[in-house]
Amino acid sequence: MSGPDAAGRKPGVRLMTVELVVAALLVAAGAVVMADSLxxxxxxxxxxxxxxxxxxxxxxxxxxxxxxxxxxxIRHRWLGSRxxxxxxxxxHVLHVLVPTTALVVAIAFLGLYVASAVFIAxxxxxxGRFRWTMALPVALGVPVVLFLVFERWxxxxxxxxxxxxxxxx
Amino acid sequence: MEEINSLLQGFAVALTLPNIGFMLxxxxxxxLIGVLPGLGGANGVAILLPLTFSMPPATAxxxxxxxxxxxxxxxAITSILFNIPxxxxxxxxxxxxxxxxxxxxxxxxxxxxxxxxxxGALFAVLMITFLAPLxxxxxxxxxxxxxxxxxxxxxxxxxxMTRSPPAKTLAAMMLGFALASVGLDSVTGQLRMxxxxxxxxxxxxxxxxxxxxxxxxxILLTMEEGLHFKGGQSGINAxxxxxxxxxxxxxxxxxxxxxxxxxxxxITPGGATPASFMSYGIAKRTSRNGENFGKGELEGxxxxxxxxxxAGTSALLPMLTLGIPGSPTAAxxxxxxxxxxxxxxxxxxxEQKEFVWGLIASMYLGNVVxxxxxxxxxxxxxAILRIPFSIIAPVIVVICAVGAYTVHNSxxxxxxxxxxxxxxxxxKKLDYPLAPLVLALVLGDMAESSFRQAMLxxxxxxxxxxxxxxxxxxxxxxxxxxxxxPVSKLIAAMRG
Numbered sequence: 001m002s003g004p005d006a007a008g009r010k011p012g013v014r015l016m017t018v019e020l021v022v023a024a025l026l027v028a029a030g031a032v033v034m035a036d037s038l039x040x041x042x043x044x045x046x047x048x049x050x051x052x053x054x055x056x057x058x059x060x061x062x063x064x065x066x067x068x069x070x071x072x073x074i075r076h077r078w079l080g081s082r083x084x085x086x087x088x089x090x091x092h093v094l095h096v097l098v099p100t101t102a103l104v105v106a107i108a109f110l111g112l113y114v115a116s117a118v119f120i121a122x123x124x125x126x127x128g129r130f131r132w133t134m135a136l137p138v139a140l141g142v143p144v145v146l147f148l149v150f151e152r153w154x155x156x157x158x159x160x161x162x163x164x165x166x167x168x169x
Numbered sequence: 170m171e172e173i174n175s176l177l178q179g180f181a182v183a184l185t186l187p188n189i190g191f192m193l194x195x196x197x198x199x200x201l202i203g204v205l206p207g208l209g210g211a212n213g214v215a216i217l218l219p220l221t222f223s224m225p226p227a228t229a230x231x232x233x234x235x236x237x238x239x240x241x242x243x244x245a246i247t248s249i250l251f252n253i254p255x256x257x258x259x260x261x262x263x264x265x266x267x268x269x270x271x272x273x274x275x276x277x278x279x280x281x282x283x284x285x286x287x288x289g290a291l292f293a294v295l296m297i298t299f300l301a302p303l304x305x306x307x308x309x310x311x312x313x314x315x316x317x318x319x320x321x322x323x324x325x326x327x328x329x330m331t332r333s334p335p336a337k338t339l340a341a342m343m344l345g346f347a348l349a350s351v352g353l354d355s356v357t358g359q360l361r362m363x364x365x366x367x368x369x370x371x372x373x374x375x376x377x378x379x380x381x382x383x384x385x386x387x388i389l390l391t392m393e394e395g396l397h398f399k400g401g402q403s404g405i406n407a408x409x410x411x412x413x414x415x416x417x418x419x420x421x422x423x424x425x426x427x428x429x430x431x432x433x434x435x436i437t438p439g440g441a442t443p444a445s446f447m448s449y450g451i452a453k454r455t456s457r458n459g460e461n462f463g464k465g466e467l468e469g470x471x472x473x474x475x476x477x478x479x480a481g482t483s484a485l486l487p488m489l490t491l492g493i494p495g496s497p498t499a500a501x502x503x504x505x506x507x508x509x510x511x512x513x514x515x516x517x518x519x520e521q522k523e524f525v526w527g528l529i530a531s532m533y534l535g536n537v538v539x540x541x542x543x544x545x546x547x548x549x550x551x552a553i554l555r556i557p558f559s560i561i562a563p564v565i566v567v568i569c570a571v572g573a574y575t576v577h578n579s580x581x582x583x584x585x586x587x588x589x590x591x592x593x594x595x596x597k598k599l600d601y602p603l604a605p606l607v608l609a610l611v612l613g614d615m616a617e618s619s620f621r622q623a624m625l626x627x628x629x630x631x632x633x634x635x636x637x638x639x640x641x642x643x644x645x646x647x648x649x650x651x652x653x654x655p656v657s658k659l660i661a662a663m664r665g
Contacts, residue, residue, distance in 0.1 A: 072336065
């Protein structure tokens, strides 16, 4: 999976593939918008345009624009040789994306403060290869600052979990 | 001069101790946002918006607009010292700024960048001061058809003017309109595209979209590139500043041209980014030292910075007078107005005089204070960039999550932020522009309601959009913009 191929390119996802997938998704989204607009009514009522009147044309233009992009991507064959991103690069992206998704799930259960502390510590230790002595102060410091600024200073509540409940917040 | 009087009253509003304090905080936060990757003017202001809910509107907008000025200044620092554009509009600044820094002339480049930004912004604010009241007075006569025509012109110029392929601009824009129409339709009370789910009832909030598209999307892009900061030294002192200031008047023609390009691109929503590129390109073609551009010409820093700041500032003119923002950041500020209970549009100049003129006065003050702050604190910002990305990235992700949550206190928004982040990453790589998506999401409801009202008046006939000279001119201008690319090719072909 690693190392350049015969043509000297790094293995990865081709630009053409992504262009086609995105264009197809846009056409599908346009179709959904049109279908739903027809469901609520895209014509005229006694008191004026129905709820789907405006969105129907939005969906139509979205589907058309997606279709044009699809055709253009096929016609520009040179796209095929260009990479969207190599597997190594996509790996880097997943290094952030997966923990970020985990963070969102964790906020729902642990509250924002605990989840953020774990997230920052984990990211610094695993990705940045920092020592505990460096990671711990940052991981604990950021939630404390957030708490002071949001809950105390500006009175904006953030999601809390079992730990905060045990502490009486 | 009525404007001068109003402006002086505005200074009285802006020059209170708490307002000056928030102005300073705003500028410092803004420069920080401009310097850090993954935080920018638009999503930085979006994240901080909830903190202003309890403030008086004038104080809130002064702080938020100062964040915007700070971000405009901050983008130049990273471009020149590290060859990393902190903001899209400072990409053109790297072309000559970074080579200058490599030659050991970073101080000169930074001084030139900050000073040109200041000049560009100052001219744009002067223009707003005298032009905005006239536009607002004129717009008071607008009916629904005229408002829709202005919105049509806005979106059409996106398609004609951006560097992205027109079909991609249209797709991004329509996606924004489609997302805006999700949820309860306020006119008929019907549910649109909620598919029986509770979470979609409220629809998509553009603040969540801004934070995801620009914040998380940017972090993903930066991670992919495996960013390494390799910075030059930032030697800047009073002597360098004064020496550079002596050189700058030589470039008055470039400054003037760049200011005009910037103001024009800011009012019509071309925005700061294309303005900076266009101005750099024209300066390169017309300058006597054109062939040295890209190797470290001071003029190559002056041109894009002046235009970017002029555009960024004048983007507030249509936001204040018509309720139509000229840039994503102006759109976020517009969202702020609605949250603070102010109705943007021409009536703002009649009903909220104090607010409007306080804001305009704060633009003068904010840019002066901003210039002084950035000139004196550059080494400090450069030091921040030496913090490893594996500390900055998780902290920014957490801040984005906080921002997305506080929009509506809902976890659904935080989840949507991640989805928008992926969309932002893919769209940026495929050259789908993000600004029209955001503006369509913000203006979607407004555009739809003015279209509906116009249709009601005309009983469904499109002829209403050509029913009087004003609306007809706007619509025709819009069509011209829509087909600008083929039209300009035709003009070029006819010239031979």
